[in-house]
Amino acid sequence: MTEIEFLGTGTSHGIPVIACHCPVCSSADPRDKRWRSSILIKRGCTSVVIDTGYEFRLQALRASIDSLDGVLYTHAHSDHLMGLDDLRVFSGHDRFSIYSTEPVLKTIEAVFPYAFRTWQYKGVPSLRPVTIEERRPFKVGEIEFVPIPVMHGMMRIVGYRFGKAAYITDVSDILYDENKEVLSGLDTLIIGALRSRPHWSHFSFDQAVEAADRIGAENVYFTHINHETSHNEIEQRYSGRAKPGYDTLKLEVRDE
Ligand SMILES: [Zn+2]
Ligand SMILES: [Zn+2]
Ligand SMILES: [Zn+2]
Structure with a gap:
C-alpha cells in the first residue's frame, strides 16, 4: 500500500487570505485553513513530496517528515516552489534529488542558483536536478512515477501517476487524448479544483468532476x-x- 498525506490544499494565496474577512477566511472549521498545495507519498522506506510551497517547513514539521528521498515539481510557480530552501536539512554528504521537466528545472536553478553550484557556501541546500520526460516512468526509492503532461492555462506542466493514484494540480486541460493510457485504471485522483466559477488556468469544481x-x-x-467556498459546502x-x-x-x- 502507498500512503498519501495532504500537506496543503489551498490555492496560491492560501486560506485565510491576508486581509480577507470573508466567511471562509473567518471560518472556525479547521478544514477551511489551507496551506499551499503539496502532498507526501510514502511506501515502505521511501518518502517523496510533490511541490514545496511557502509552508513547506511547517508542513514537514506537522507531518513529522524525518527523511525524504526526493521532491517532484509540477511547475515552478512560486506557490509550489518557494519552500525549496528548507530542503537543505535533507542534503548531507549527498546532493538531494529534485525531479521535474527541463524547463521547470531551469527556472528553479535561476531562482535558487546557490543550491546547484559546484562550490557551495556552507549550509546552503545542495541539490541535484534530475530531468524527467513526459509519460516516461522513473523511480524514486521504491516508488515508480509517471509524469502526466497537462495544460495550466497556456503553460504545459506535469502531474504524476504512482500506482493506482494520480496527483494533478493547477490544470485547465487534462489532454485526455494523449494521456488516455497513463490515466487509465485509476483508483484515486487528486485534482486541482479552484472554485465554482470558471478560471482561465484552473479547473472549476464541475470541470474537475467532468x-x-x-x-x-x-x-x-x-x-x-x-x-x-467552504469545505462543508463543497462536501455537501x-x-x-x-x-x-x-x-x-x-x-x-x-500499488497496482
Ligand atoms: Zn498553484
Ligand atoms: Zn476570504
Ligand atoms: Zn500554477
Whole structure:
C-alpha cells in the first residue's frame, strides 16, 4: 500500500487570505485553513513530496517528515516552489534529488542558483536536478512515477501517476487524448479544483468532476481550493462523486 498525506490544499494565496474577512477566511472549521498545495507519498522506506510551497517547513514539521528521498515539481510557480530552501536539512554528504521537466528545472536553478553550484557556501541546500520526460516512468526509492503532461492555462506542466493514484494540480486541460493510457485504471485522483466559477488556468469544481468522469477515476479529491467556498459546502454539493481534500487528510491507495 502507498500512503498519501495532504500537506496543503489551498490555492496560491492560501486560506485565510491576508486581509480577507470573508466567511471562509473567518471560518472556525479547521478544514477551511489551507496551506499551499503539496502532498507526501510514502511506501515502505521511501518518502517523496510533490511541490514545496511557502509552508513547506511547517508542513514537514506537522507531518513529522524525518527523511525524504526526493521532491517532484509540477511547475515552478512560486506557490509550489518557494519552500525549496528548507530542503537543505535533507542534503548531507549527498546532493538531494529534485525531479521535474527541463524547463521547470531551469527556472528553479535561476531562482535558487546557490543550491546547484559546484562550490557551495556552507549550509546552503545542495541539490541535484534530475530531468524527467513526459509519460516516461522513473523511480524514486521504491516508488515508480509517471509524469502526466497537462495544460495550466497556456503553460504545459506535469502531474504524476504512482500506482493506482494520480496527483494533478493547477490544470485547465487534462489532454485526455494523449494521456488516455497513463490515466487509465485509476483508483484515486487528486485534482486541482479552484472554485465554482470558471478560471482561465484552473479547473472549476464541475470541470474537475467532468475530467474525473472522463478518466473513470473512482475516488476523487479536490485540491488547490480558494476561499470562495467552504469545505462543508463543497462536501455537501459533490457528495457521492468528489470530496474536498483538507490539510492533514491521509489516504491509502493500492500499488497496482
Ligand atoms: Zn498553484
Ligand atoms: Zn476570504
Ligand atoms: Zn500554477
